[in-house]
Amino acid sequence: MSIPESPAEHDHPDVLLPLLTASAGHLLRTVEVLTAEQIRAASLLPDWTRAHVLVHLARGADSRLRLLTTARGGIDLPQYPDEATRAGEIRQGVLRDTESIRVDLRTSVGELLSAIAEHPAEAWDVPVRWLGGGLRSVRGVLWSLLRELEVHHVDLATSYVPADWPAAFVTRELRNTVSGLKADPAMPPVRISADEEASQRDAGGGPGPLVSGPAADILAWLTGRSQGTALTVDPPGALPRVPAWRQ
Template sequence: MRAGFRGTGAGTRGHRTEPGHDVRRKRGARRPAAPAAHVRGAVARLGGGPDGRRRRGPSLLPGWTRAHVLTHIARSADSRTRQLCSASTGADLAQYDDEAQREREIEEGAGRPAAELAADLRGALGGFLTTAAEHPDTEWEVPVRRLGGGMRPVRGAVGSMLREVEVHHTDLGRGHRPADWPPFFVARELATTAAGLRERDDAPGMVLIADEDRVLRPVGGGRGPRVSGPATALLGWLTGRADGHGLTLDPPGPLPDVPAWRS
């Protein structure tokens, strides 16, 4: 995930078998049906992306055209397909060799003709959806290794793909705003983002309160203003995809400076 207006985030990679560590031992039968359904909807809304020369126009991400964004979504889908295949077969398939490879593939892919970009996007997303639909129920808890370090169950590939499609659809600058993000995604991502901020030393002290549930989500120790508003406005602001319009502070004042979003 490119972190947009305020920096970059970390990707993930496939698992590697370490001595004494059986990566296939954690198994379960919980299929991530809800996230998968929302990924299908997000992919349908994205379609093939902007047409023709509009793909060459600037995106909302500094230094990236829309072609860069579309290529990034396609490569993100391919990388998660590799994770699913790695989990289901036991093959050692890295999501990416390293960050340099990821950036190089995006830069090289962004220069392709519009028709090739569109076909690549459809093929990559279609491949991911098919692989996720066919993934064995018993293999969703198989851990895969993150590019930035650590392990996570492969089920996370589905939720993170939803994040990639929804947020980067907004980054295309073609009218898909945080207010258009589906409620399921917003609720899930707001909880994840708040939890991530609680683990960061550079997060300002504040309490996040979404109008929809009025749950208190303290970050930065919770010492600071209460920031309230629609969940979409909160998430859009925290991810750098909106300016905080619609949010209120108690006590009144300017919005805190939030750190670059990490997906």
């Protein structure tokens, strides 16, 4: 499935819900076969075990459900009251037994997908209160959830790797990521050339080296999920250091 270029089309639930359902299914199947010991083992994220990642995903699903509830005309609920609340929920959540963590994730993601499927068409553009982002359309629940599911599936450090990301996800998320980095003063100058695309993109300000390779590998490098060993740099040298991707 391809993602349309028009923002009004590519964030339509009819387009993204099949991708979300498939992504969630892949993630939950991975989690289902992890042992208790494996769930407590390290993830790819600094200082986080796999349990931290799973709790983060569950609470993130709950937070998006709150936004959908608000958009439907319920009580005015922010995504989270603040960053401290978000972090505290994760710290408390990992203290539970691993089976509770597993069930919690399955329940939270399932409830959110059901809410997305049932959300009224006229309520997708209602502004809601996102953490750190002020008032934005609730439609952002769709793509932000897909990003969370796909990127954090890789963070579990199992057999799921960036090369497994759906092509539709990689195409759009690479575009989004490069656009965001272009405005980030911490991003060094760099030009991006994905093997699957004919054109180059600039990230950071001013001229910089050309980084080339498969789109999924470039996205993994830019989001801190890879050291970029599959990428080439012209002129030859080390890959530029990119800013940390927010968890």
